[in-house]
Amino acid sequence: MPSYIYPNWLQLVCLFGVAISIGSPAFAAPQNDARNTPLVQAIKGCSLSVVNLRGRKTVTADIGSDSESKQVNGMGTGVVIDSRGYVLTNYHVVQGVKKIEVTTSDRQKTTAKVLAHDPETDLAILKIDLPSELPTIQIGSSSDLMLAETVAAVGNAYGYEHTVTVGIISQLGRTVQVNEDQVYRNLIQTDASINPGNSGGPLLNLNGEMIGINVAVRIGAQGIAFAIPVDDALEVAADLMRNLSAQRIRHGLTTKTILIENQPTVFVDSVIPNSPAAASGISKGDRILSVGDKPVKNRLDFECALVSATGKTGTGAFPLKVEVEHGSSQMTVAINVDRVTHRVSDMAWGSLGMKLVSASDAEMLDRHPTYKRGLRVVSVRPGSPADSEGILQGDVLVAMAGYKTESLENLQWVLEQPDLQQQASFMFYILREKEPFWGKMRVAMRNFASGN
Incomplete structure (x- = not known):
């Protein structure tokens, strides 16, 4: 069980535990039984949306002046945030785990793939595939939490699956530093018993709504544990998913969440001119009600x-049905979504002489303090602008013409700027291993756009 030592007085453990797997008991109570309290109902409502995670990872322990690495069995918890198999958990639960084994509350077993993660906030999104859709956790809000409010933690504590503990909210807005690299901010403090294996599990209110993601406990203390507020976690998770979709499709929308009577509501924040979204008639300020058949x-x-x-099959653009509230009326629009990979690959190969994929x-990881994302060079066309500037296979393009190139969608937007063709040259930045390099490049003639 990894622990983190703090300067002078604080010692925390991120709750990725070493344990054994033990089945969880089933129970039922008559609906009119006095024991069937709101808390009991809350736990019943969420149990199918909590999954148990386990896997092997390598940990390093300092022994005197030496260090020793060994394999340990670790456990954690995840919550189903989308019925198609998307699961939210803590990054430290899955970091370094090659095979993530997942067990659902009804004993289905599968493995998970890490789709995206953010080390700074210690959150990760997993994807699991099962024959049927999964029940999703009910999402609450952390904007209206009250001190001494009753909460419950659910998780894979020491391998005891779906362990439930109860406590109160002890304080809000805590900042906790677990080591030199990891600082958690704005945490919920609770005295609900949280143990190794609880990481990534939900902290619930009495309505059965997830209001936090359990993340850490102070070693040596009683009743001091912490959770990431759900509003913060959802925004990070949304950004991670947006980065994934931006690598594959182009729609031209940005959205924002606004709390209305403490309920999250999604509005269109901006529409990129001449984008598929702009052509569909959707407008800034429209409220998004559903995408496809999903609310x-x-x-x-x-x-x-x-x-x-x-994940839709095919190579060309495809329509995406979006239901919006426009003023006082509702309407359904079809956004003719572009597939980024195909179009941008041709554009980059034709105008720059590079084939690029998302790094x-x-x-x-740890490549550069400023550039966290970029596009890896897969190949360079001889005689192209990229070849003339000495760009090599394996380099990572992180910026050009004054804009970061964190995704293929970013690159497409830059290449489509009318003034780019008019410039004699533009600046570009690459990373070669951990070393940054820059140069000046000119876009090739348009007759290369076919990729020939």
């Missing part, structure tokens, strides 16, 4: 729907 209750719902849409999070 949209928060920005994460919207982004999950887009990521799922990227993975693992490739970008």
Whole structure:
């Protein structure tokens, strides 16, 4: 069980535990039984949306002046945030785990793939595939939490699956530093018993709504544990999913979440001119009600729907049905979504002489303090602008013409700017291993656009 030592007095453990797997008991109570309290109902309502995670990872322990690495069995918890199999958990639960084993509350077993993660906030999104759709966790809000409000934690504590503990909200807005690299901000403090294996599990209110993601506990203390507020977690998760969809499709919408009577509501924040969204008639300020056949209750719902849409078969553009509230009326529009990969690949090969793919999070880890994402060069066309500037296979393009190139959608937007063709040259920045390089490049003639 990894622990984190703090300067002078604070010692925390992120709750990715080493334990054994033990089945969870089933129970039932008559609906009119006095024991069937709101808390009991809350736990019943969420149990199918909580999954248990386990896997092996390598940990390093300091022994005197030496260090020793060993394999340990670790456990954690995840919550189903979308019925298509998207699961939210803590990044430290899955970091370094090659095979993530998942068990649902009805004993289905499968493995998960890490789709995206954010080390700074310690959140990760997993994808699991099962024959049927999964029940999703009911989402609450952390904007109206009250001190001494009753809460419950559910998780895979020490491998005891779906363990339930109860406490109160002890304080809000805590900042906790677990080591030199990891600082959590705006945390919920609770005295609900949280143990190794609880990481990534939900902190619930009495309505059965998730209001936090359990993340850490102070070692040596009693009743001091912490959770990431759900509003913060959902925004990070939505950004992670947006980065995924931006690598594959282009729609031209940005959205924002606004709380109305403490309920999240999703509005169109901007529409890029001449984009598929602009052509559909959708406008800034429209409220998004659904995408496809899935209702949209928060920005994460919207982004999950887009990521799922990227899995549609075919190579060309495809229509995406979006229901919106425009003023006092509702309407359904069809956004003719572009597939980024195909179009941008041709544009980059033709105008720059590079074939590019999105660099993975693992490739970008610790490469540069400013550039966290970029596009890896797969090949360079001889005699092209990229070849003339000495760009090599394996380099990562992180910026050009004054804009970051964090995704293929970013690159497409830059290449489509009318003034780019008029410039004698433009600046570009690449990373070669961890070393930054820059140069000046000119877009090639348009007759290369076919990729010949």
